[in-house]
Amino acid sequence: MGLLVEGKWQDSWYDTKSTGGHFERSAAQFRNWITPDGAPGPAGRGGFAAAGHRYHLYVSLACPWAHRTLLMRKLKGLESLIPISVVHPLMLENGWTFGTDFPAATGDPLYNKDYLYQLYLEADPRYSGRTTVPVLWDTVGKTIVSNESAEIIRMFNSAFDGVGARAGDYYPRELRAQIDEINAWVYDRVNNGVYKAGFATSQQAYDEAVEGVFAALERLETILGRHRYLTGDRLTEADLRLWTTLIRFDPVYVTHFKCDRRRIGDYLNLSGFLRDIYQMPGVSDTVDFAHIRNHYYRSHATINPHGIISIGPLQDLDEPHGRDDRFGPAGES
Numbered sequence: 001m002g003l004l005v006e007g008k009w010q011d012s013w014y015d016t017k018s019t020g021g022h023f024e025r026s027a028a029q030f031r032n033w034i035t036p037d038g039a040p041g042p043a044g045r046g047g048f049a050a051a052g053h054r055y056h057l058y059v060s061l062a063c064p065w066a067h068r069t070l071l072m073r074k075l076k077g078l079e080s081l082i083p084i085s086v087v088h089p090l091m092l093e094n095g096w097t098f099g100t101d102f103p104a105a106t107g108d109p110l111y112n113k114d115y116l117y118q119l120y121l122e123a124d125p126r127y128s129g130r131t132t133v134p135v136l137w138d139t140v141g142k143t144i145v146s147n148e149s150a151e152i153i154r155m156f157n158s159a160f161d162g163v164g165a166r167a168g169d170y171y172p173r174e175l176r177a178q179i180d181e182i183n184a185w186v187y188d189r190v191n192n193g194v195y196k197a198g199f200a201t202s203q204q205a206y207d208e209a210v211e212g213v214f215a216a217l218e219r220l221e222t223i224l225g226r227h228r229y230l231t232g233d234r235l236t237e238a239d240l241r242l243w244t245t246l247i248r249f250d251p252v253y254v255t256h257f258k259c260d261r262r263r264i265g266d267y268l269n270l271s272g273f274l275r276d277i278y279q280m281p282g283v284s285d286t287v288d289f290a291h292i293r294n295h296y297y298r299s300h301a302t303i304n305p306h307g308i309i310s311i312g313p314l315q316d317l318d319e320p321h322g323r324d325d326r327f328g329p330a331g332e333s
């Protein structure tokens with residue numbers, strides 16, 4: 001685990017000393033957008049026109065942020081247009097690596113790099129910051145388009161519609177305000193909330209974070225008791241963003257991040273929602289519990305020094321979810 005400082009790799013854990021034991025996630029730095037015609041998007045510079053086989057997605061199958069991009073790529077039928085490389089699940093002194101001694105870890109067939117940070121250096125030889133996944137790479141400009149998953153999924157949702165993406169809009173205009181509102185608190189209290197609990201180095205920072213996680217889960221349980229998805233009968237990006245945390249919750253966050261007041265399996269609506277999306281065509285292909293569990297339990301020596309992987313819960317994600325009987329069929333996205 002480490003970061004680049006002016007282009008030099010340094011092995012160091014997150015600094016929580018200066019923040020009273022609180023984990024603070026730093027903002028992603030590559031913020032360009034792929035657009036249908038290459039015009040600049042909401043941030044960054046232009047020149048990234050949608051096209052098949054021009055862009056490449058680097059992911060970890062363990063990472064919930066990267067998982068969002070894999071889900072959207074699947075739903076939009078972008079697999080053949082945007083190939084992927086999968087890093088090794090262990091993230092140790094060199095950060096994410098392209099080791100291939102683990103099933104489904106692909107290495108870096110594009111450039112044969114050993115470490116993900118070398119790709120960041122290819123884009124910016126003087127880069128300072130964390131070297132995170134996902135990375136959306138431009139093979140023409142040999143640079144990083146974006147390393148912010150929230151924005152990558154928006155690009156996947158609409159930019160490739162003219163070059164062969166499957167129909168479907170998971171950020172529809174009429175629901176945007178509602179989706180943005182839900183995303184904001186789900187990000188803070190759930191997606192990032194579990195990390196704030198798990199990486200806290202003071203009791204007070206942990207207490208605050210973990211209370212936030214469970215208050216938000218109670219609120220989500222109520223919402224998902226009213227309708228099938230977070231905004232109503234239609235699957236949106238808000239659901240996908242929540243879901244990648246829920247799928248990791250019982251196998252990892254309960255034990256490894258000490259989010260153990262209740263399990264998702266204890267919540268009727270959250271667990272039904274978890275299975276509902278898991279059972280959608282293609283979704284289970286994006287889930288790799290070996291990467292997920294090996295990554296977390298074996299990469300964070302500060303919180304699990306011996307790297308022992310817990311036995312894990314018994315979970316049957318193929319069990320009927322009953323949400324279509326309860327709420328009717330899903331609306332068209």
Ligand SMILES: N[C@@H](CCC(=O)N[C@@H](CS)C(=O)NCC(=O)O)C(=O)O
Nearest residue numbers: 028063065130131132133147148149
């Ligand atoms: N804002 C980023 C966050 C991505 C992120 O933090 N990814 C983690 C993996 S789950 C990572 O690569 N961490 C490496 C590090 O912090 O050095 C996004 O959502 O794309």
